[in-house]
Amino acid sequence: MLQWRxxxxxxxxxxxxxxxxxxxxxxxxxxxxxxxxAARTMSMEIVEAGEKAELTKAQTVGYEVARSxxxxxxxxxxxxxxxxx
Numbered sequence: 082m083l084q085w086r087x088x089x090x091x092x093x094x095x096x097x098x099x100x101x102x103x104x105x106x107x108x109x110x111x112x113x114x115x116x117x118x119a120a121r122t123m124s125m126e127i128v129e130a131g132e133k134a135e136l137t138k139a140q141t142v143g144y145e146v147a148r149s150x151x152x153x154x155x156x157x158x159x160x161x162x163x164x165x166x
Contacts, residue, residue, distance in 0.1 A: 117164040
């Protein structure tokens with residue numbers, strides 16, 4: 082049963098009714114592109130922060146741990162969404 086709180090959602094329900102596979106592909110593509118953007122942005126911010134700063138020995142260790150965590154997260158994102166990172 083379809084219920085609309087916002088009538089603009091009605092168009093999505095109509096499109097989903099007539100083109101369910103296309104809507105599913107568009108949703109998956111949106112998730113994949115969003116994951117790619119988020120992971121790349123996060124990675125670039127960490128790399129830039131490390132390159133700009135003069136880090137102490139303890140900060141360098143923390144920076145390397147952060148980069149390692151981002152690498153691991155990228156692998157998990159790729160496995161889950163298929164995003165090309």
